[in-house]
Amino acid sequence: MTEINSDVAERVRKVIAKHMRIPPENVTNESTFADLGIDSLDGVNLLFEIEEEFDISIDDDQARSISSIPEMVLGIEKLIAAKANAVSGSRPS
């Protein structure tokens, strides 16, 4: 199992649990989207809520490539890191 940043993972679990109205402990690294009852419309809602939660923008290709919660968490971490770099890179040194 991929090691995942616990803070980001925890926030992702909370977003999913809240949207799907299930207890957060039911959302584990091993949960598939199907296990959690997430259909395609829930998927677009979750992407929206995750974008809000982390203030990031997930493009359609990235969204399509996600098939598990660890993948989602890794993708989010990359986007957060990219954003931090972009912000620091734009600062005058």
Add this chain to the structure above:
Amino acid sequence: MIRVAVTGIGAISGIGKTTPEFWESLQQGRSGIRPIQTADTTGMRFRKGAEVPEYDPYQYFDEKQLQFLDRFAQFALIAAREAVRDAGVEWTPALRADAAVVTGACVGGQSAQDQGFYDLYKLGKNRCAPLTIPRTMANAGASHISMEMGLMGAGFTLSTACSSAAHAMGLAYWLVRSGGAPIAITGGSEAPFSLGLLKAWEAMRVVSPTTCRPFCKDRDGMTLGEAGAMMVLEPLESAQARGARIYAEVVGFGMSSDAGHITHPSTQGPAIAMERALRDGHIDPAQVGYINAHGTGTEVNDPMEARAIRKVFGAHTDRIAVSSTKSMHGHALGAAAALEAAASVLGLYHKLLPPTANFTDLDPACELDVIANQARPAEPEYCLSNSFAFGGLNATLAFRSI
């Protein structure tokens, strides 16, 4: 041709959350026009509307369902559930496979759209809630009815402003009459109390600052309402065979276009719609005893409608009772014709014609026998229900008492 009966009615509106409450208010001449609660009308030229009193969506839906349902779609479902229950429909797989759902809606999910766009325009967010589209679309009511009840026949939504539900019910009637559907759930729903829409109506300068007084000398405009109203239409013969209660028979439908002005109605267009409804139902004009008028209470509509009725009925006009129930349930736009068809059909069934509430003195320019304030016992054989939309698109339904 198959004869078509109305066997079920559902209504949620400013004058009650069920059909029995709706009818009770109509026969008492009790208006549901009150200060608007669900939108802030501070500083607006009008402050009153006919909102569903003490509406709690959680009485009808759970949280999961509600995320998909704008208020206008909630009203569509609530009314459809009541109509189907009222009709005592016995669903079979074959009936479900061919059952039609035809609804009217003028503006669709305005509140959902308002919220989604508020986030963008006002809060400066760069993304819109993903359910904004399925909540806003005007056919959401029809879709949720067909999904919840598993109905797989023709399903569509008509949008012709204030005539939407009349066009919807007329086409549903023709579908059942022609054998195209063994049963239809049809009507309309609307929930127009969003701030943006209220301001847009204010700018049109047709909304009353006081109340809706159709055909009166001192009328000063229309009053908006929110509602859902649905009817169950099915073949008269099979309805009688299963022992269903028949409220009335649908006997005619006529449509026309003014081909004139985008907001100013003509006399000719509405007259032609009424004539076509009579012709469609092979009705002798002298048999018509009641007209549920479009009767908005605006300066322009009411005298126009009076002239149109006289053009069609000539001297018989003086023997036709006329009322506008918009004085009680307000002008519910895409649901208006469905509420008024329900009022007409209930009037025939109970042999009691609903009045025009808030009535003061008849405008001499509206020379009609207006039922003023008190319901009138009468047993007309036929009645008409008129709807004339902005854009000059007119529709008239004809009903016969059974």
